[in-house]
Amino acid sequence: xxxxxxxxxxxxxxxxxxxxxxxxxxxxxxxxxxxxxxxxxxxxxxxxxxxxxxxxxxxxxxxxxxxxxxxxxxxxxxxxxxxxxxxxxxxxxxxxxxxxxxxxxxxxxxxxxxxxxxxxxxxxxxxxxxxxxxxxxxxxxxxxxxxxxxxxxxxxxxxxxxxxxxxxxxxxxxxxxxxxxxxxxxxxxxxxxxxxxxxxxxxxxxxxxxxxxxxxxxxxxxxxxxxxxxxxxxxxxxxxxxxxxxxxxxxxxxxxxxxxxxxxxxxxxxxxxxxxxxxxxxxxxxxxxxxxxxxxxxxxxxxxxxxxxxxxxxxxxxxxxxxxxxxxxxxxxxxxxxxxxxxxxxxxxxxxxxxxxxxxxxxxx
Amino acid sequence: xxxxxxxxxxxxxxxxxxxxxxxxxxxxxxxxxxxxxxxxxxxxxxxxxxxxxxxxxxxxxxxxxxxxxxxxxxxxxxxxxxxxxxxxxxxxxxxxxxxxxxxxxxxxxxxxxxxxxxxxxxxxxxxxxxxxxxxxxxxxxxxxxxxxxxxxxxxxxxxxxxxxxxxxxxxxxxxxxxxxxxxxxxxxxxxxxxxxxxxxxxxxxxxxxxxxxxxxxxxxxxxxxxxxxxxxxxxxxxxxxxxxxxxxxxxxxxxxxxxxxxxxxxxxxxxxxxxxxxxxxxxxxxxxxxxxxxxxxxxxxxxxxxxxxxxx
Numbered sequence: 001x002x003x004x005x006x007x008x009x010x011x012x013x014x015x016x017x018x019x020x021x022x023x024x025x026x027x028x029x030x031x032x033x034x035x036x037x038x039x040x041x042x043x044x045x046x047x048x049x050x051x052x053x054x055x056x057x058x059x060x061x062x063x064x065x066x067x068x069x070x071x072x073x074x075x076x077x078x079x080x081x082x083x084x085x086x087x088x089x090x091x092x093x094x095x096x097x098x099x100x101x102x103x104x105x106x107x108x109x110x111x112x113x114x115x116x117x118x119x120x121x122x123x124x125x126x127x128x129x130x131x132x133x134x135x136x137x138x139x140x141x142x143x144x145x146x147x148x149x150x151x152x153x154x155x156x157x158x159x160x161x162x163x164x165x166x167x168x169x170x171x172x173x174x175x176x177x178x179x180x181x182x183x184x185x186x187x188x189x190x191x192x193x194x195x196x197x198x199x200x201x202x203x204x205x206x207x208x209x210x211x212x213x214x215x216x217x218x219x220x221x222x223x224x225x226x227x228x229x230x231x232x233x234x235x236x237x238x239x240x241x242x243x244x245x246x247x248x249x250x251x252x253x254x255x256x257x258x259x260x261x262x263x264x265x266x267x268x269x270x271x272x273x274x275x276x277x278x279x280x281x282x283x284x285x286x287x288x289x290x291x292x293x294x295x296x297x298x299x300x301x302x303x304x305x306x307x308x309x310x311x312x313x314x315x316x317x318x319x320x321x322x323x324x325x326x327x328x329x330x331x332x333x334x335x336x337x338x339x340x341x342x343x344x345x346x347x348x349x350x351x352x353x354x355x356x357x358x359x360x361x362x363x364x365x
Numbered sequence: 366x367x368x369x370x371x372x373x374x375x376x377x378x379x380x381x382x383x384x385x386x387x388x389x390x391x392x393x394x395x396x397x398x399x400x401x402x403x404x405x406x407x408x409x410x411x412x413x414x415x416x417x418x419x420x421x422x423x424x425x426x427x428x429x430x431x432x433x434x435x436x437x438x439x440x441x442x443x444x445x446x447x448x449x450x451x452x453x454x455x456x457x458x459x460x461x462x463x464x465x466x467x468x469x470x471x472x473x474x475x476x477x478x479x480x481x482x483x484x485x486x487x488x489x490x491x492x493x494x495x496x497x498x499x500x501x502x503x504x505x506x507x508x509x510x511x512x513x514x515x516x517x518x519x520x521x522x523x524x525x526x527x528x529x530x531x532x533x534x535x536x537x538x539x540x541x542x543x544x545x546x547x548x549x550x551x552x553x554x555x556x557x558x559x560x561x562x563x564x565x566x567x568x569x570x571x572x573x574x575x576x577x578x579x580x581x582x583x584x585x586x587x588x589x590x591x592x593x594x595x596x597x598x599x600x601x602x603x604x605x606x607x608x609x610x611x612x613x614x615x616x617x618x619x620x621x622x623x624x625x626x627x628x629x630x631x632x633x634x635x636x637x638x639x640x641x642x643x644x645x646x647x648x649x650x651x652x653x654x655x656x657x658x659x660x661x662x663x664x665x666x667x668x669x670x671x672x673x674x675x676x677x
Contacts, residue, residue: 052572072575079576085569089591102578146577 002063002153002186003028004049009058009068011044011210018044020210021058026188026203031180033201034190037233041210042190043158049188050156051075063153073102078147080157084139086131086146092138093118093127096145103150117149120179136164140172144179154186161196173200194234198222206230216361223280224358225343228350231278237307239278242314243347247272255344258313260291263339265357274347277314281307283338284319286327290334299327310335397652403645411641425454426642430468430633430650434460468647471629476654477540478625479609482547486604487597489548490555491563495585497556498563499571509560512553520550521613531618538619546618547608555600562596563589598662609655626651 004026011019019041026032034042047053049060051072060068067075078099086095093114100110118124121141126134131142140160147155160176161169177200180187191197197204198218206213206221206229214226225231231239244257252267255277262277286308294310294317301323308319308327317335321327344353354362374382403411405422428451436459445461447453455462497505527546528537536542566589574584590597612627619625630647633640 050576052575072572073578073580077576079573081569081573083567083569085567085573087570087573087588098574099577102583146573150577 003061004063004154004186004188005059005061006045006049007059007061009045009048009055009060011041011048011053012056018210019048019055022207022210022212024205024212024215026186028186029184030186030202031177031200032186032188033197033204034188034207035194035197035201035204035233036192036207036213038192040207042192042205042207045207046156046158046188046190050077050079052079076150076153078150078152078155080143080147080155080160082159082162084143084163086139086142088131090131091127092123092129092131092134092142092145095131095142096127096149099146099150113149114145117145120148120182121145137168137172140164144176148179148183148185152185154188155180157187157189159190159192161191169196176200195236198234206233208233220361223341224352224361225278226352226362228276228278228345228347228352231343231345231352235280237281237318237320239280239343240284240315240317241345242277242279242312242317244275244277244314245273246275248275248344248353257292260293262292262337262342264342264344265340265355267344267353267355268359269354271344271346271353275353276345276347277337278343278345278352279317279337280341281318281320283341284317284321285336285338286319286321286325286333287336288334290336292335293332294335295332296327296329299329400645400652401649404642404649406642406645408638408640408642411645423454423642424451425458426640426646428454429640429643430646431466432462433464433466435463437461466633467629468626468633471624471626472650474540474619474623475609475625475627475651478543478547478623479605479654481540481544482551482608483601483605485544485548486551486555487601490552490559490600491590491593491597493552493556494559494563495589497560499568509557512556515553524614524617527614528617536618538621538623540623543615543619543623543625546614547604547611551604551607555604558600558603559593559596562593562600566592602659602662605658606655 006025007023009019009022010017022041022045034046036042044053048055048068049062051067051070051074055068058068059066062075062077072079087098090098096117097110097114100113105113114127115124118127121144123138123141123145126138131139134142140163143160157176161172164172173196189197189200201218203216204218204221205215208229214221214230221230222234225234225239228241231241242257244255246255247270248255248267249270250267252264252270254261254263255275256262257277264277292312294312296308297311297316298309300307300309304323305320306323306325306327308321310317310319310333312335319335340357343358344355345351346353352358352362402420404426405424406417406420407423407425410417410420410423411426432451432455434455439459442456442459442461447456452462496502497509502508531537531542531546534542536545570588570592571581571584574588575581579587610627611625615625616628619628626647630644630651633643633647
């Protein structure tokens, strides 16, 4: 098991840059999520860590050793592919034992380890079957078995649940997380599903256009996004943005949305020009006494909560409030924000402005 | 689905289809049956008019094919009674066997050159196709077009330059020369066909093997090749059929040592007139290897071995 460190890694394919100078550290035993929309460079980053692509520049350390130029087979890692990539001409047992055969392990030892892995995954009864006719879940288990049988330094998984049906994904996600907790192995997991990332990950890296946007614990990233991209990509519905022009000085405790004052966490960084006020839907309250006004344009009922969409002077806002509160379309009401959760963004760069509240999170991100 | 709905054919349609297939089978199989039958006819029966459909089968054609014979006096024949069944067939016609004919050697040449060039084509073609399929090869598209362009005119169009080249390189009438020639002709087709088959094999299989501790060559050998078996078998059949049946280059470039069966069979002339049964016997034996090879590889052609292992 090992720590993995990525330093200034870059990957160009011809004139296209897939990954631009990424750096982050994955601690020993962590379940680490590489999250981002398709084409953001997350799979390329993982493939460079695995040795399936050579980085154009930068260093990759596994267990303190620089492996950027090493071949995949010399890195002692395991990879679970999105489409499983089970060897179609072999049986289940053949697939699981294949990584051991390359090491020239004695047959009895191979048999013992394959049996042990099969027991962990609950696939002992299908070891002699060809992989062709297996269900999605069983194929997933065989792919996992092939990965864990060798006891590698780290597991790399490229959207391993992407090929499964929705109802089965949840179940496999739990199984995967349980397996990780039991083995304590460093795991790097690529996904475009922000819910999956938050549900399973110890830490998340959010990537976009080949750039690491933010890196941290799921809750830190959710509460204190470093960029407008992260704020929008994570959370459903995403963070609300109220776009306004104004100025913030370091030390300011509030901003003016037109003529309505809004309290914000103490600013540690100033900016004047295009700004955005970011607030999560669950931190918006409908409060008739508030100065900032909005008109209800839609209501979605979600059981215990409802999502109310309001149109307001600086943009539409979604509020997640209790279903018990009566809201009618067309009515105008005041909007108050939980001031401890507001983030201000520089709209020109998309970066969050540092404040007393998010400073701790943004410093290491 | 609605645009291409599949409906069960009616019994009438099935019946018509059956008749058409049967007619087509008769048209294609009849010449083969006639050749095989002629091989078992006597000389007289083979040129009988009207043609004989029912006849007494003989092995005269096959014996003539494999032996050379000389005419002997009745006295000599009486003193030397036949020892074996084939000597008897010859003896009854007032002849004795002088020795084996050239057919065996020519047939063996065909086997060496046909299978040799097919093997070489498949080895080179698979490696080239793999490289084109998997690696970033500079000028890949131009190279592939260049390879294909070698098939844009019939190979025999370059017969004279090849003849001159073979003569100056000492390749005329050698096995190596014919193997090289047929490999060169077949290789472009093989690279294109095999590249298509290898493109279909997901790259993840090899990557899984690379991570599982195997070298690139081991991954190719143990993971890609078994997956490509179907394509390799189909390509090998095409290559073998071309090399096996090729006539024009064989006539031009071989005369003795490396002569293959196609130019030899028409030269079989019996003692006193065209020996049609021997020619037919030669053609029949010549047909067998390609038939056997195709039947052996048939299950590879039909088996969809990658089915279901990767979800698309």
